[in-house]
Amino acid sequence: MATIVPAILENSKEQFLDKMSRIVKLPGCQRIQVDFGDGIFIPNEILPITEIDTLNPAFHWEAHLMIKEPKEFLDYQICGFQTLLVHYEAFAGIAALKAALAAIRTLGMKRGVVINPATKVGVLKGLAGLADQFLIMGVNPGFQGHAFIEATIGRVKELRRLLPNAIIEVDGGISNHWSKPEPIY
Numbered sequence: 001m002a003t004i005v006p007a008i009l010e011n012s013k014e015q016f017l018d019k020m021s022r023i024v025k026l027p028g029c030q031r032i033q034v035d036f037g038d039g040i041f042i043p044n045e046i047l048p049i050t051e052i053d054t055l056n057p058a059f060h061w062e063a064h065l066m067i068k069e070p071k072e073f074l075d076y077q078i079c080g081f082q083t084l085l086v087h088y089e090a091f092a093g094i095a096a097l098k099a100a101l102a103a104i105r106t107l108g109m110k111r112g113v114v115i116n117p118a119t120k121v122g123v124l125k126g127l128a129g130l131a132d133q134f135l136i137m138g139v140n141p142g143f144q145g146h147a148f149i150e151a152t153i154g155r156v157k158e159l160r161r162l163l164p165n166a167i168i169e170v171d172g173g174i175s176n177h178w179s180k181p182e183p184i185y
Contacts, residue, residue: 003030003031005031005032005033005062005169006023006026006029006032006033007032007033007034007035007064007171008020008023008032008033008034008035009034009035009046009144010046010047011044011045011046011047012047013047013051013052015047016034016047016051016052020032024056024058024059029059030059030060031059031060031061031062032059032060032061032062033061033062033063033064033085033171034052034061034062034063034064034081035064035066036048036049036063036064036065036066036067037066037067037141037142038066038067038068040067040068041066041067041068041087041089041090042066042141042142043142044142044143046066049063049075049076049079050075052079053079054078054079054080055079055080055081056080057080060082060083061079061080061081061082061083062081062082062083062084062085062110062112063076063081063083063084063085064085064114064135064171065084065085065086065087065090066087066090066141066142067086067087067090068090069090069091069092069096069100070086070090070100071100071103073100073103073104073107073109074107076109077107077108077109081109082109082110083109083110083111083112083132083133084104084109084110084111084112085112085113085114085133085135085169086100086101086104086111086112086113086114087113087114087115087116087141088113088114088115088116088119088123088124089115089116089119094126097113097127098127098130101113101127101130101131102130110132110133111130111131111132111133112131112132112133112134112135112169113127113130113131113133113134113135114134114135114136114137114141114171115134115135115136115137116137116140116141117137117138117139117140117149117151117152117155121136121155121158121159121162122158122162124159124162124163124166125162125163128163128166132167133166133167133168133169134159134163134166134167134168134169135168135169135170135171136152136155136156136159136168136169136170136171137152137170137171137172138152138170138171138172138173138174139171139172139173141171141172146172146173147173148172148173148174149173152170156168156170
């Protein structure tokens with residue numbers, strides 16, 4: 001069954017609080033994703049974790065880390081995040097990615113691996129027992145308002161064939177009109 005997870009991608013604490021106050025009022029909303037970016041892995045910086053206060057525990061919070069080689073995860077746990085999503089491409093090698101996933105698990109958090117549009121889906125097969133979920137980007141990460149890359153649909157199908165029981169998320173460019181999405185500002 002599909003679940004829509006609203007996301008927050010903001011540059012200031014004020015913008016974050018404004019967007020969060022609107023999202024938590026959405027009927028049926030149970031899960032919220034917050035995007036973080038370091039200006040290195042993606043070209044822009046997004047509000048750092050140090051600017052976020054404790055999150056409302058009535059929701060499942062997931063942090064999408066668009067950060068080069070993230071290693072420090074405790075601040076995310078303290079804020080109330082239950083799931084951390086890290087990019088496959090953000091690490092110099094598979095050993096560093098596996099170490100990050102182990103560190104996240106040590107904190108008792110769920111682990112997710114994200115792949116960008118240019119990354120082959122097959123790289124995720126070897127991570128099946130190390131990640132709780134997988135996220136396939138439907139756009140190149142970092143900015144809102146990009147058009148959905150329609151090849152993403154085939155990538156989701158491929159991942160489903162490779163990992164039939166995987167929890168799969170898709171992020172970016174999602175709208176009612178995938179072939180001609182309206183920009184989101």
